[in-house]
Amino acid sequence: MLITALTQKIEWIANRSRLFYLLTNLYYKNIIKREVRLAEIKPSDQILCIGGGPCPYTAIMLHRLTGAAVTVVDNSAACVKQSAKLIKRLGLERAIRIVCCEGEEIDCEGFTVIHLALQVSPKGKVLKNLLARAGSGVKILVRLPKECLKGCYCGLESCPFPCQRYVEHTPFTNVGNTALYIKEGLYGEAQA
Secondary structure: OHHHHHHHHHHHHHHHOHHHHHHHHHHHHHHHHHHHHHHOOOOOOEEEEEOOOOOOHHHHHHHHHHOOEEEEEEOOHHHHHHHHHHHHHOOOOOOEEEEEOOOOOOOOOOOOEEEEOOOOOOHHHHHHHHHHHOOOOOEEEEEEEOHHHHHHOOOOOOOOOOOOEEEEOOOOOOEEEEEEEEOOOOHHHHHO
């Protein structure tokens, strides 16, 4: 898909250019701040980011904003290699782990927050895997495209449980909103 390819190209450039990294980071910063508030992420959370790409902005920002440990999975060995180099250059290798794996096969046991990138495909199969393997009360954040861009991304066909809450993003992003799903029970019940 064209937008996904363009996003990955931008991330490859940002991985190699500090200036471009800082400029592109501005795009993600407010999105991620809203997601942290939405899921009420704490330093004690164990976060799994599915779909890190060559420049895992979301993982880096989630860690920096919350202090939580983050594991990033991506199904591209080349992206994982570049991500790992960037994480090492930033001195974050103790806080952020990069793994090459298919999202629809990842074992998510032990994670309290799971984040699905906008470009994750096939999103429905990945979510089905998470539902089968995630523990009770796990918060799952799913980025969804703006209505006008839905055809440019792999859609989320359906989810077997309702979105608990969501946050809308600004008109200047491809991300329309981020939905919060919590496995088993309503939002308040899952926290007990």
